[in-house]
Amino acid sequence: MAPVHGYWNLRGYGQPIRLLLAHAGVEYEDRRYNLKGEAPNYDRSEWLADKFNLGLDFPNCPYYIDGDVKISQTFAILKYLGRKYGLAPKTEAEHIRVDLIEAEAMDIRTKWSSTCYNPDFENLREDFIKNFINKCKELSAFLGKHKYFAGETLTYVDFLMYELLDIHSTLEPKVLEGFDNLIAFHDRIRSLENVAAYMKSDKFLKWPLNGPMAKYGGK
Ligand SMILES: N[C@@H](CCC(=O)N[C@@H](CS)C(=O)NCC(=O)O)C(=O)O
CATH class of the missing domain: 1.20.1050.130 (Glutathione S-transferase Yfyf (Class Pi); Chain A, domain 2)
Structure with missing residues (x-):
């Protein structure tokens, strides 16, 4: 089955x-x-x-x-x-990078949800975007010239981070401005052959980002 x-x-x-x-x-x-x-x-x-x-x-x-x-x-x-x-890390250095990104991804997701589902979303929006741009500075410095977050090996955290960059860019297209390596990373993941084909297919779910009770991304 x-x-x-x-x-x-x-x-x-x-x-x-x-x-x-x-x-x-x-x-x-x-x-x-x-x-x-x-x-x-x-x-x-x-x-x-x-x-x-x-x-x-x-x-x-x-x-x-x-x-x-x-x-x-x-x-x-x-x-x-x-x-x-x-798609798992192999070396100790990759494990450390993947563990860090996994934990960062969890923090970013938690902030996304607590903001998007907050009844006061419109008032929180500006600071939320500013804070995410600050996080992008750290992510960009960490990614550096690497292809993927673990280094040169594609791992499961890249799909987590891709999705987070994508949904935040949907909320505010400017968040990645100036972070050329994050933009290139985002392009690299969505250009993976099978991922690109999936995104073009009717199996791909583009919207909604959140549940219907969210103030943003739900409807
Ligand atoms: N820590 C869990 C959280 C999962 C979770 O909160 N799921 C939500 C949707 S995002 C839900 O509706 N769960 C169904 C339930 O609690 O019955 C995970 O990472 O998978």
Whole structure:
């Protein structure tokens, strides 16, 4: 049976997993759950019908089922796929870089969500963008002349970082201005042969970035 990736019908935490799977050429089912109804009483029943019946130790989405492997937690999934498809760090130096980027990605994602889902989003927007540009300075210096965040090896964190750069650029196209190596990195990932083909296909989910209750990116 083909592996199953399960997540909401939006980009969110699921998208880096989808991009990695596209790059690795995996045939899988992208099971997408819809939130129904209207704010504030969204109906999660489509997901809840599956949530406790999938054999997951920690029922959550995203999840990934690959034969006997049944896992949730974005990073557990990305690391599993990284090992399985040759997208894991190899040397100690690569491990350190990947661990750092993984943790930075988690911090960036947390700030994205807490801002985009905040009822006061419009007032937070300007500072949020400024702070992200400061983070881009650090990311750009860290990436330097390397092709990928681990160095010269493509790893699972590149799909995480690609997605974060992409969604922030969607919110504010200027965020990457002046960071030529981040722009080149963003182009490099979306130009990977299978990723580029995926993005052109009707399997690719371009929108929404967030859930419908978000003040930005949800509708
Ligand atoms: N730490 C988890 C967080 C997952 C999470 O918060 N999932 C949200 C969507 S982004 C959800 O709706 N989970 C379903 C649930 O809690 O029932 C991960 O990284 O995968």
